[in-house]
Structure formats: C-alpha cells, structure tokens
Amino acid sequence: MRDNPYIYFAPLEGITGYIFRRNYDRFFGGIDAYYTPFLTTRDGGIMKKKELRDILPENNRGLHTVPQLMTKNADEFITAAKHIESLGYREVNLNLGCPSKTVVPKGKGSGFLKHPDELDRFLDRIFSECDIDISIKSRIGFHSPDELPVLLNIYKRYPVKLLILHLRTGDQLYKGEVYRDAFWYAYEELRSTNIPLCYNGDVRVDCRGYGEDESGREIHSVMIGRGFLANPGFMGNEALKGSYMDRERVHEFVMSLQNDYEQVLYGETPVLFKLKELWSHLAGSFPEDGALFKRIKKAKTLKQLESAYGDIFEK
Ligand SMILES: Cc1cc2nc3c(=O)[nH]c(=O)nc-3n(C[C@H](O)[C@H](O)[C@H](O)COP(=O)(O)O)c2cc1C
CATH class of the missing domain: 1.10.1200 (Non-ribosomal Peptide Synthetase Peptidyl Carrier Protein; Chain A)
Structure with a gap:
C-alpha cells in the first residue's frame, strides 16, 4: 500500500507539449506520469507531424509520458496505438472528455459518451486488437452524472489500465462544481474489478497524506492540470514541500x-x-x-x- 496517491500531470492542449513537460520536470518534478494533449488520427495512424513530434522518444527522455488519442474510429485507434507501441510506450490513453464544440458534434471526446452502444463496440475492438495497455480519461456523463452507471458498466467489461474521471459532465465544460460524490460512487462500483481510479478536477491543495481516508478507502491517483499551472510544484516534490510559490x-x-x-x-x-x-x-x-x-x-x-x-x- 502506498502512503500517497500517484500524481499525474493532466493533458492541456496547447500548453503541456514536450517543451513544457521537460521544463516542468527539470524545475519541479515529482510527477509519476505526464499525459499528453490529445493526438488526432487518420487511417494511416497519427494525423500530424507536429503531434508525432510531441511523443518522439528523444523529446521525452527521462519522462514517464503517456500519449493520448482522440477518435471514435477503431481502425484508426488501433493503427495509431500500434505506432505508439513501436516507439516504446506501454500505455495509450483514450480521450472521452473533450467538450469542444468542434469535437462533440463529431461524436468524439465527451461526445462519444452520448452513444454508449457505439462506445461499447469501439472498446470491444480496441481492447481485443491492441497489445498495449489502454487507459481511459472520461467525463462522468455528457448531460448529467446520472449517465455514470451506464458508462461504468461498459468500462468494467474491459481490462482498463486506469480510469481517470474528470468529475464534471461534458456540457459543464471546465466550469462549475465538480461532482465529488461521483468519484466515491465509481470507487465502490469498481471495487470488484482491477481497474484503478484516478481523481481529476480542481485539485488545488496538497493532498499528500490522503492516500487512505478514515474509512480505509485508498485513492490510487490524482490528476492535476490547472492547479500546477497556477502554482507549479505545489505538490509532488518533497524538496518543495508545502503549497507555496517559490x-x-x-x-x-x-x-x-x-x-x-x-x-x-x-x-x-x-x-x-x-x-x-x-x-x-x-x-x-x-x-x-x-x-x-x-x-x-x-x-x-x-x-x-x-x-x-x-x-x-x-x-
Ligand atoms: C486549456 C485546456 C486544454 C485541455 N486539453 C485537454 C486534452 O488535450 N486532453 C484531455 O484529456 N483533457 C484536456 N483538458 C482537460 C484537463 O486535462 C483536465 O481534465 C481539466 O482541466 C480538469 O482538471 P484541472 O482542474 O486539474 O485542470 C484540457 C483543459 C484545459 C483547461
């Protein structure tokens, strides 16, 4: 058992590319894994040279980086995941959270959550045809947290490496309260599985020491994005202990x-x-x-x- 949850740096498109990740790690560190901003796909695999550059091993030396893909096309996911595996990665992440107006109408990102049957078929294919571990970053629903039970029932059917829940719905975008109760609901639902659960959304205070709460519930991991931009190094690095700004x-x-x-x-x-x-x-x-x-x-x-x-x- 760990005393502290693992700490993951959230993907922030336009911000946390490899240059940012390398510098963050050099000056602050303490991050167990950096999830990349989403990479898009086409039938030949990863869409753009710029996106490929972000995950080239020489640009990620010394970092634990996890590439993220955003697509609803299983063939494209599989081709891109194989490419990612050939670069030496052992995990790829699926984006089921992006709320952008240009993404959702195409049924991608959090838009995929509106089509649970199609999502289930997609997961069935990628989990059966990829050797690389697959983790998922998901909202708790598109319109309402009431969608979470259906989504969890789908996720539970697959060997998901890690389920990261951004505790908002897709249509909340990045604002409004996070649904903390949804985390504990998912926690109980996943107890009977081997799927670790990661907490994401508005973590701004140092939660080291909260690896286990008073009722013995252990938090596997926490993913932080904007909190690290606002206060770099506030958590994760023992040498910089405390939530102050150096x-x-x-x-x-x-x-x-x-x-x-x-x-x-x-x-x-x-x-x-x-x-x-x-x-x-x-x-x-x-x-x-x-x-x-x-x-x-x-x-x-x-x-x-x-x-x-x-x-x-x-x-
Ligand atoms: C500018 C910006 C870009 C983002 N880009 C991505 C992305 O590429 N992939 C993804 O899964 N989430 C993305 N997110 C969502 C974050 O990873 C995270 O889930 C969200 O900001 C909540 O966590 P936080 O409150 O710790 O920032 C983005 C968020 C912001 C604000």
Missing part, C-alpha cells in the same frame, strides 16, 4: 520555457502567445500584482513581457 524557481522555469520555445517556434508571436497563456493561469497566484498582469496581457514584444514579469519576480 518565485525564484518559477522565474527560472518561465525563462527556460521562453528560451526553448524560441528555439522551435517561428518568430516572436507564437512564443508570446504561449507565455501569455501560461501567465493567464499563473496570475491567480500573484493576486497583489494585478497592474503587472495588465502589462503582461498588453505586451507586444518579448522584451515588454520579460520586463513585466521581471518586475513581479524581483519583488
């Missing part, structure tokens, strides 16, 4: 990210865009620095951006 380390992290993005992205604008997106999450941890964040938002060049965040970190 400004100096965050400064070095941001500078290193900027430097690495400048090496691979073309021109200032995409680098500026990436860093501003990160700052939109980090901002919450510097509530007293509102005026400086306005400068970050308005920055038109990297020089202006650097000077604004230099002022924050020098405080």
